[in-house]
Amino acid sequence: MTISQLSVFVENKQGSMSRIAEVLAEANIDIRALTIADTTDFGILRLIVRNTEEAKKVLQENNIVVSINQVIGIEVPDKVGGLARVLRILDDALVNIEYMYDFLSIREEKAYIIIRVENNQKTVDLLQKNGIRCIGNEDIVF
Amino acid sequence: MAKYWQQDIETASRDQIAAWQNERLVKTVQHVYQNVPYYREQMKKKGVLPGDIRSIEDLKKLPFTYKSDLRDTYPYGLFAVPMEEVVCLHASSGTTGKQVVAGYTAHDLEIWGDICARQLVAVGADKSDRVHVSYGYGLFTGGFGLHRGAERLGATAIPVSSGNTARQLTILQDFGSTVLCCTPSYAMYIAESLEEQGVPLSKISLKAGIFGAEPWTEEMRKRLEEKLGIKAYDIYGLTEIMGPGVAYECEAQKGMHVNEDHFIVEVIDPDTGEVLPDDTEGEIVFSCITKEAFPLLRYRTRDIGVITRKPCSCGRTFARMSKPRGRTDDMLIIRGVNVFPSQIETVLIREGHSPNYQIVVDRVNNLDTLEVRVEVTAEIFSDTVTNLTASEKKLSESLKSLLGVHAKVTFCAPGSIERSTGKAVRVIDKRKI
Numbered sequence: 105m106t107i108s109q110l111s112v113f114v115e116n117k118q119g120s121m122s123r124i125a126e127v128l129a130e131a132n133i134d135i136r137a138l139t140i141a142d143t144t145d146f147g148i149l150r151l152i153v154r155n156t157e158e159a160k161k162v163l164q165e166n167n168i169v170v171s172i173n174q175v176i177g178i179e180v181p182d183k184v185g186g187l188a189r190v191l192r193i194l195d196d197a198l199v200n201i202e203y204m205y206d207f208l209s210i211r212e213e214k215a216y217i218i219i220r221v222e223n224n225q226k227t228v229d230l231l232q233k234n235g236i237r238c239i240g241n242e243d244i245v246f
Numbered sequence: 247m248a249k250y251w252q253q254d255i256e257t258a259s260r261d262q263i264a265a266w267q268n269e270r271l272v273k274t275v276q277h278v279y280q281n282v283p284y285y286r287e288q289m290k291k292k293g294v295l296p297g298d299i300r301s302i303e304d305l306k307k308l309p310f311t312y313k314s315d316l317r318d319t320y321p322y323g324l325f326a327v328p329m330e331e332v333v334c335l336h337a338s339s340g341t342t343g344k345q346v347v348a349g350y351t352a353h354d355l356e357i358w359g360d361i362c363a364r365q366l367v368a369v370g371a372d373k374s375d376r377v378h379v380s381y382g383y384g385l386f387t388g389g390f391g392l393h394r395g396a397e398r399l400g401a402t403a404i405p406v407s408s409g410n411t412a413r414q415l416t417i418l419q420d421f422g423s424t425v426l427c428c429t430p431s432y433a434m435y436i437a438e439s440l441e442e443q444g445v446p447l448s449k450i451s452l453k454a455g456i457f458g459a460e461p462w463t464e465e466m467r468k469r470l471e472e473k474l475g476i477k478a479y480d481i482y483g484l485t486e487i488m489g490p491g492v493a494y495e496c497e498a499q500k501g502m503h504v505n506e507d508h509f510i511v512e513v514i515d516p517d518t519g520e521v522l523p524d525d526t527e528g529e530i531v532f533s534c535i536t537k538e539a540f541p542l543l544r545y546r547t548r549d550i551g552v553i554t555r556k557p558c559s560c561g562r563t564f565a566r567m568s569k570p571r572g573r574t575d576d577m578l579i580i581r582g583v584n585v586f587p588s589q590i591e592t593v594l595i596r597e598g599h600s601p602n603y604q605i606v607v608d609r610v611n612n613l614d615t616l617e618v619r620v621e622v623t624a625e626i627f628s629d630t631v632t633n634l635t636a637s638e639k640k641l642s643e644s645l646k647s648l649l650g651v652h653a654k655v656t657f658c659a660p661g662s663i664e665r666s667t668g669k670a671v672r673v674i675d676k677r678k679i
Contacts, residue, residue, distance in 0.1 A: 114659075171628070171629060
């Protein structure tokens with residue numbers, strides 16, 4: 105169970121982000137989560153949207169470089185120590201997290217985080233074995 | 247102190263120089279016609295036989311030699327002697343990744359030593375001088391050329407080579423270098439490093455600098471002279487003809503004397519190939535008339551300059567050439583290294599990158615910087631910074647290994663490289679030279 109994530113190349117230049125947001129808005133695409141990684145030269149915008157394939161298509165049509173890849177969505181209790189417990193399990197199993205960000209809440213009392221790891225299947229199995237719920241695109245309420 | 251290395255030659259009458267050139271040109275044309283099949287073919291195609299070349303007046307009948315001829319005959323196709331007689335090779339970059347290979351006989355190296363010794367004497371050096379050579383040693387002709395000149399003169403050559411500025415500063419002070427040979431931008435870097443470290447001019451013994459292999463201005467000359475407490479001189483050369491020392495500046499600092507006993511210089515209209523009169527700007531063309539191993543005839547340098555035969559106050563009678571004022575092709579000189587945009591394009595395509603790129607050249611702290619901006623493609627793009635910066639680094643390393651200079655790679659968005667009238671602007675040179 106993984107989530108399709110959209111990654112977009114963003115030039116380190118004024119107006120780059122608003123252009124992307126406008127293209128998505130015009131295509132009526134709802135954004136549910138986002139994060140941006142930046143270097144001195146460029147940024148990588150990562151998005152969870154309602155229709156990933158459709159979003160990819162409209163962005164490409166506007167000459168924007170984009171890719172889709174699978175990330176893991178994890179449900180954690182929205183309370184002190186909730187995240188720490190999940191990370192401890194991953195750490196003990198020597199799973200490296202490339203990057204991580206959070207999500208708008210879907211259900212009350214729950215928080216959702218996205219992680220990007222080397223081996224999705226192994227990590228999802230590990231989490232589920234420890235009673236942690238992983239979500240898919242269909243679990244995301246828009 | 248002697249003013250000239252070979253006074254009888256350097257101050258010969260114009261008639262005497264013409265007589266040498268007539269005799270040596272005829273001999274060289276016969277030599278290449280007999281020994282270089284490629285030249286024989288080219289001459290036959292133009293309907294010229296060695297017998298048609300009786301004096302320098304006939305030079306214009308000969309075909310030009312282009313950089314592409316060197317590529318087509320790579321590596322040894324234009325050598326005019328058997329390899330048994332070639333004692334040394336040097337090389338510089340060509341337009342398509344293929345190097346230009348120059349061979350030298352023992353006699354060629356003696357001549358090279360002589361012309362570099364002429365340069366050293368012209369800047370006031372003698373046997374007592376310590377010649378600090380910070381040009382790169384290796385296939386690049388810069389290091390070995392001046393080194394051979396210093397040895398020929400009987401001065402003390404210090405083969406420091408390029409780079410490692412801290413060591414350069416130590417050697418300058420401890421070894422008492424008196425003549426510094428390097429690119430002008432590296433000289434400026436050395437001067438500023440000395441200032442930064444608070445080394446006073448009294449701690450160094452430099453009196454002259456021989457700076458070449460890249461374009462520089464009179465303003466830069468003044469600054470280098472002030473900062474280093476020296477006289478700064480220009481030197482001109484290219485691997486295809488010999489290396490440094492093809493032309494050399496004297497005390498007058500008003501243009502570089504072409505060693506006309508070894509090379510004939512012409513200025514031509516780059517579009518028509520027509521020979522232009524003295525004191526007119528055009529493309530500089532050289533013919534080698536004493537070289538044995540690799541004697542190019544009418545080689546198109548692509549450098550734009552002016553030649554004058556007006557007398558010089560130094561007493562030398564050789565023609566003088568101006569600093570090159572530009573190029574007829576797109577060659578860039580970055581930290582003394584020749585770089586062609588086509589070389590960069592070759593690497594990009596080979597490694598699966600977009601052919602939409604832009605080269606940005608700048609000069610930061612007096613050192614040339616090269617940035618290659620490449621439009622990122624979906625194939626190269628990744629959701630992680632690690633992967634994307636690794637791709638930049640990998641490309642940067644490939645460029646470095648082909649070009650011989652460091653290039654910073656920057657990924658940019660598709661369509662972001664400006665296109666003027668449908669054609670991409672490939673090179674942005676921000677250097678003020």
